[in-house]
Amino acid sequence: MAIQYKNLDQLKTMRRAGLLVGETLQLLRSSIKIGMRTDALDAMASANIKRGGATSNFLGYHGYPATICISINDEIVHGIPGDRIINDGDVISIDCGAIINGWHGDAAFSVGVGNVDPQDQALMDVCEESMWRGIAAGKLGANLSDIGHAIEQYIKSQGKYGILQEYGGHGIGTEMHQEPHVLNFGKRGYGPELVTGMALAIEPMITRGSAKTRVLEDDWTVVSTDKSRGAHFENSYAILPDGKPFVLTAIDGGRSGLTPLGIEISDLLQ
Ligand code: MF3
Numbered sequence: 001m002a003i004q005y006k007n008l009d010q011l012k013t014m015r016r017a018g019l020l021v022g023e024t025l026q027l028l029r030s031s032i033k034i035g036m037r038t039d040a041l042d043a044m045a046s047a048n049i050k051r052g053g054a055t056s057n058f059l060g061y062h063g064y065p066a067t068i069c070i071s072i073n074d075e076i077v078h079g080i081p082g083d084r085i086i087n088d089g090d091v092i093s094i095d096c097g098a099i100i101n102g103w104h105g106d107a108a109f110s111v112g113v114g115n116v117d118p119q120d121q122a123l124m125d126v127c128e129e130s131m132w133r134g135i136a137a138g139k140l141g142a143n144l145s146d147i148g149h150a151i152e153q154y155i156k157s158q159g160k161y162g163i164l165q166e167y168g169g170h171g172i173g174t175e176m177h178q179e180p181h182v183l184n185f186g187k188r189g190y191g192p193e194l195v196t197g198m199a200l201a202i203e204p205m206i207t208r209g210s211a212k213t214r215v216l217e218d219d220w221t222v223v224s225t226d227k228s229r230g231a232h233f234e235n236s237y238a239i240l241p242d243g244k245p246f247v248l249t250a251i252d253g254g255r256s257g258l259t260p261l262g263i264e265i266s267d268l269l270q
């Protein structure tokens, strides 16, 4: 399948889906409490997506049994909600998506609970900033690989982190996962040129140790083989007809993340 280019009307619908995802993640972030079961957060997400007139793109995806992924500590991505209790000092990563009128949004964040180890906080901060650097590098006229290059270079400048190699970002539109695959590492200047109408989910996944992972017996949960803690941030963004980016899943359209990097966001969707 080829890259799907979206017109302004289609991106307006993607913004509705993306904004609902951003609001749902905000709700979950403010609801996380020590002692809570992870499936309580899943229920909240499900209710909020329904309230917004959307459906979940995760539920039933290749048989995935829930609305969110919730991954704790050495779990990095694709953890399944259940009866697990959230503990003091846990690093929690939550991934969520929604569909409105056939158009998808997909985003994720990590957050520490209670007394957070400063090195875990640094892990999450580096991961989040690398996502913004990736989006900033993925501007009109750049090559696809410039995104992964910017992500990798930033992470490497901040310390010794493992960057997952087997997982990455992706095109997004009338399916959650479209071409192109977006690596979180690489050289500058390769791959398709980024043009207006492209929508990409940028999602660095890193650990405090090795980048080696395995999948648990539940067939979903991705953990680090060395038990090191991981972080995952994700936003879906598009390049608008004015040539400027807009972060579809960020409540502020990405302004707070991109302005410090010298990138002006489009005002076509606000
Ligand atoms: N949101 C994940 C991604 O970023 C995919 C989740 S897989 C699912 O690509 F099965 F949980 F939906």
Ligand code: CO
Pocket (backbone or CB within 6 Å): 106, 107, 169, 170, 201, 203, 234
């Ligand atoms: Co994604």
